[in-house]
Amino acid sequence: MPSNAQIVISQFGGPEQLNILTTDIPQPQSGEVLVKVAYSGVNPIDVKTRAGIGWAAEHNKNNLPWTLGYDISGVVIKQGIGSKKFNLNDTVSGFIGFPLRGGGYSQYVCVPETELALVPDDISLKDAAAIPLAGQTAAQALEKAQIQSGETVLILAGAGGVGHIAVQIAAAAKTKVYATCSDENRSYLESLGATAIDYRKENSLKFLSNVDVLIDLIGGDIAIEAMDCLHPGSRLITVPTITSSMVCSHAAELGIIGMGMLVEPDTTQLEELLSLISAGMLKIEVEQCFAMDKVADAHVKVANGHARGKILLDMQV
Numbered sequence: 001m002p003s004n005a006q007i008v009i010s011q012f013g014g015p016e017q018l019n020i021l022t023t024d025i026p027q028p029q030s031g032e033v034l035v036k037v038a039y040s041g042v043n044p045i046d047v048k049t050r051a052g053i054g055w056a057a058e059h060n061k062n063n064l065p066w067t068l069g070y071d072i073s074g075v076v077i078k079q080g081i082g083s084k085k086f087n088l089n090d091t092v093s094g095f096i097g098f099p100l101r102g103g104g105y106s107q108y109v110c111v112p113e114t115e116l117a118l119v120p121d122d123i124s125l126k127d128a129a130a131i132p133l134a135g136q137t138a139a140q141a142l143e144k145a146q147i148q149s150g151e152t153v154l155i156l157a158g159a160g161g162v163g164h165i166a167v168q169i170a171a172a173a174k175t176k177v178y179a180t181c182s183d184e185n186r187s188y189l190e191s192l193g194a195t196a197i198d199y200r201k202e203n204s205l206k207f208l209s210n211v212d213v214l215i216d217l218i219g220g221d222i223a224i225e226a227m228d229c230l231h232p233g234s235r236l237i238t239v240p241t242i243t244s245s246m247v248c249s250h251a252a253e254l255g256i257i258g259m260g261m262l263v264e265p266d267t268t269q270l271e272e273l274l275s276l277i278s279a280g281m282l283k284i285e286v287e288q289c290f291a292m293d294k295v296a297d298a299h300v301k302v303a304n305g306h307a308r309g310k311i312l313l314d315m316q317v
């Protein structure tokens, strides 16, 4: 009889705290489906929570041992009573259990069907696991900023998980997009429709002024420096929660409208993002996919902060 392998933390700490636990395959309850997970997305929030840092760690500190992970793709293999949204063998994608339940780093997981979207046949299971949290963060940040056609948008960390999606959505909305990245990612970001700015060059942002919207995916002093490019009355969405209040206070001093955010799972929005991928209007980048028993390496890769696009775990091996 097959069993379930899950990646759990029993205490906060380094990547060595990530352990594989073998359990029984769970049974779906009313309104849930059992998903055989193909891929799980690794997000910076997983790395910070494992280390005991940030908002989700604070909320989960009495919840250990805990199975990490919010992004999954996979196949529906069992339905709970009253579950009728999906058929058996449907391919699904989800931003699940955010922020307390988690559970995405599992080979089998029961999920309320309301948290899942059907994946069109022409989308790979890798793309389907890469899009939920990062895609919705990008879409919600740009919605919050109320970007308008013809405006200038600056995105800090344009080549990362959230950034590469934000660049494409902002460009499709007919804004003029500037995005910071290292020299290695310049041509990649230009291919997505941004003017790339190599942040490692001294005074790299000095040429840019009168920016209408800043999407800050870095936070702290780097966000504060970038505010020199904005005009009074411009909007700034600072996405990393840890430095959000400091960044917003500084923005207020300059007459910039600064807002933090916390992404909210929204299945309708996930369906829209999947439709954009299916239509070829959104391209998902997966830099690397690690076997689940190499999860510690995946966390080190994300913690280093230089992934292009997304990092995944292959839960089938």
Ligand SMILES: NC(=O)c1ccc[n+]([C@@H]2O[C@H](COP(=O)([O-])OP(=O)(O)OC[C@H]3O[C@@H](n4cnc5c(N)ncnc54)[C@H](OP(=O)(O)O)[C@@H]3O)[C@@H](O)[C@H]2O)c1
Binding pocket: 043, 044, 045, 133, 134, 137, 156, 157, 158, 159, 160, 161, 162, 163, 180, 181, 182, 183, 184, 185, 199, 217, 218, 222, 239, 240, 241, 261, 262, 263, 302, 305, 306, 307, 308, 309
């Ligand atoms: N509030 C929320 O609800 C929410 C939701 C999602 C994410 N977040 C937070 O948002 C941040 C971004 O998330 P993510 O998933 O996009 O991260 P990520 O994928 O790990 O970002 C990696 C990217 O950051 C770039 N980068 C690193 N240092 C940089 C710098 N100094 N300037 C410009 N780019 C730099 C790297 O580009 P190079 O390799 O070219 O250097 C790399 O492409 C994280 O702090 C995450 O925790 C918050």
